[in-house]
Amino acid sequence: MEAILSIRDLVKVYGKETRALNGISLDFYPGEFIVVIGPSGAGKSTFIRCINRLVDPTAGDIVFDSQHMEKLSGRKLRDQRSKIGMIFQHYNLVSRTNVIKNVLHGQLSNTPLYKSLLGLYSQQDKQEAVELLKKVGLEDQMYKRADALSGGQMQRVGICRALLQRPKILLADEPIASLDPVSANIVMQQLHSISIEKQLTCVVNLHQVDYAKRYASRIIGIKKGEVVFDGSPSHLTDSIVRDIYEGKESQMTLQNKGGAASAFVNEDRQVSGAEQ
Numbered sequence: 001m002e003a004i005l006s007i008r009d010l011v012k013v014y015g016k017e018t019r020a021l022n023g024i025s026l027d028f029y030p031g032e033f034i035v036v037i038g039p040s041g042a043g044k045s046t047f048i049r050c051i052n053r054l055v056d057p058t059a060g061d062i063v064f065d066s067q068h069m070e071k072l073s074g075r076k077l078r079d080q081r082s083k084i085g086m087i088f089q090h091y092n093l094v095s096r097t098n099v100i101k102n103v104l105h106g107q108l109s110n111t112p113l114y115k116s117l118l119g120l121y122s123q124q125d126k127q128e129a130v131e132l133l134k135k136v137g138l139e140d141q142m143y144k145r146a147d148a149l150s151g152g153q154m155q156r157v158g159i160c161r162a163l164l165q166r167p168k169i170l171l172a173d174e175p176i177a178s179l180d181p182v183s184a185n186i187v188m189q190q191l192h193s194i195s196i197e198k199q200l201t202c203v204v205n206l207h208q209v210d211y212a213k214r215y216a217s218r219i220i221g222i223k224k225g226e227v228v229f230d231g232s233p234s235h236l237t238d239s240i241v242r243d244i245y246e247g248k249e250s251q252m253t254l255q256n257k258g259g260a261a262s263a264f265v266n267e268d269r270q271v272s273g274a275e276q
């Protein structure tokens with residue numbers, strides 16, 4: 001099978017000294033549900049954000065859907081990025097806009113500006129948005145403002161928005177870190193079943209090893225910017241987990257990380273998520 005994403009010798013150095021990624025090479029295949037684990041500061045976020053160029057890599061190749069992401073800019077980068085769905089820890093919804101419009105924002109890159117400003121989305125997009133909301137059990141919440149939802153519901157809207165892009169790959173950066181365990185489980189279950197149903201490759205950063213083991217088809221362990229484990233959940237033994245988190249066991253079950261940050265993007269701005 002041909003890889004949908006091939007990463008070679010990926011390096012990211014922030015400033016002069018912080019080597020966040022130190023030569024990562026990985027191939028991801030259609031339908032894989034990949035969970036990336038590792039202690040705080042290991043480079044998980046940097047890794048996932050290099051894939052869609054929210055972070056610019058220092059060196060290395062990122063070949064996604066037959067194009068070198070690291071070489072693209074302008075329109076070509078935007079086009080390629082539109083095939084990559086992104087789910088954020090803090091959801092990045094537009095708070096005063098209703099649920100269905102937030103989902104339709106997933107089609108922004110394929111909708112002329114004047115149409116999106118007037119809310120003129122195609123009938124097909126609207127129908128698909130409704131179908132997606134039904135799939136995650138939010139059909140009754142469609143016309144509610146996003147800020148009236150619970151965290152778990154907001155994240156499910158975030159999933160629908162990403163899926164309406166009709167992505168070829170889905171990236172999720174700590175999607176359940178701000179959720180209670182029940183909501184976290186629902187979000188992970190839905191992501192997982194959508195990945196299987198659509199044969200959609202998902203790359204999910206998680207702090208919780210137990211969720212990684214429960215849902216991943218493949219686990220990648222990152223430590224100090226390097227891949228130290230790449231295999232199936234059944235091969236991730238307790239001793240390997242201890243090695244990955246060496247001296248940082250408390251990270252393994254961390255439920256809430258930075259939960260105080262805002263769940264919403266600026267009203268007038270669509271998601272950028274760039275945090276360079």
Ligand SMILES: Nc1ncnc2c1ncn2[C@@H]1O[C@H](COP(=O)(O)OP(=O)(O)OP(=O)(O)O)[C@@H](O)[C@H]1O
Nearest residue numbers: 014018020039040041042043044045046047275276
């Ligand atoms: N914008 C930035 N500028 C400078 N250094 C950064 C930046 N972002 C991340 N780093 C550094 O790069 C390293 C990797 O950080 P990264 O956020 O990718 O790790 P992580 O595994 O996602 O951590 P966490 O689980 O805590 O989010 C860390 O040393 C971090 O301090």
